[in-house]
Amino acid sequence: EAGVAQSPRYKIIEKRQSVAFWCNPISGHATLYWYQQILGQGPKLLIQFQNNGVVDDSQLPKDRFSAERLKGVDSTLKIQPAKLEDSAVYLCASSLEPGAGSPLHFGNGTRLTVT
Amino acid sequence: AQKITQTQPGMFVQEKEAVTLDCTYDTSDPSYGLFWYKQPSSGEMIFLIYQGSYDQQNATEGRYSLNFQKARKSANLVISASQLGDSAMYFCAMREGNTGGFKTIFGAGTRLFVKA
Numbered sequence: 330e331a332g333v334a335q336s337p338r339y340k341i342i343e344k345r346q347s348v349a350f351w352c353n354p355i356s357g358h359a360t361l362y363w364y365q366q367i368l369g370q371g372p373k374l375l376i377q378f379q380n381n382g383v384v385d386d387s388q389l390p391k392d393r394f395s396a397e398r399l400k401g402v403d404s405t406l407k408i409q410p411a412k413l414e415d416s417a418v419y420l421c422a423s424s425l426e427p428g429a430g431s432p433l434h435f436g437n438g439t440r441l442t443v444t
Numbered sequence: 445a446q447k448i449t450q451t452q453p454g455m456f457v458q459e460k461e462a463v464t465l466d467c468t469y470d471t472s473d474p475s476y477g478l479f480w481y482k483q484p485s486s487g488e489m490i491f492l493i494y495q496g497s498y499d500q501q502n503a504t505e506g507r508y509s510l511n512f513q514k515a516r517k518s519a520n521l522v523i524s525a526s527q528l529g530d531s532a533m534y535f536c537a538m539r540e541g542n543t544g545g546f547k548t549i550f551g552a553g554t555r556l557f558v559k560a
């Protein structure tokens with residue numbers, strides 16, 4: 330099966346600019362996640378979708394970050410305006426089932442550098 | 445409070461030897477899952493092994509085993525016969541929640557160095 334697809338692979342922007350990341354989960358996976366991984370740290374959940382509904386966005390900085398999952402398939406994460414501290418790898422993941430035993434399948438991530 | 449604690453920022457192991465990576469967790473949910481992921485320098489996160497909170501036996505997957513001690517809330521990863529390709533970051537993760545939604549949270553990770 331095809332894995333989780335993410336683009337772009339790398340992005341460099343200046344602070345106060347906007348940026349968008351795209352993710353296409355594994356076919357049939359109803360749950361989609363966006364994680365932020367700052368260098369040297371573990372991934373931190375930003376937002377979780379079940380089909381096209383938001384399950385958890387408690388750690389999403391909503392003043393600058395937004396995400397959508399139209400039609401319950403692919404998803405876009407946007408940052409506007411970007412800050413220096415947004416420099417990180419943005420990981421998209423999907424899981425087949427919503428339960429406790431369902432592992433996450435990750436894409437290769439987008440490495441964002443804000444200068 | 446930290447939900448997932450990995451106390452070893454870095455670990456060294458000699459090739460072909462076994463190594464244990466520590467993980468403790470904190471939850472009040474009776475149903476949860478514990479996972480280990482590997483992240484090589486290339487950046488992708490690779491699922492290694494899963495242990496359910498109700499599982500009686502420790503999970504094993506090839507050279508990976510999970511030493512699950514429920515009363516102590518620990519879920520240590522054991523890698524047997526280490527290989528040079530095992531050098532990577534390793535993350536312990538816990539999946540908890542209810543029918544309204546399950547969330548996966550990660551520890552800070554342990555960097556493993558395998559020496560030839």
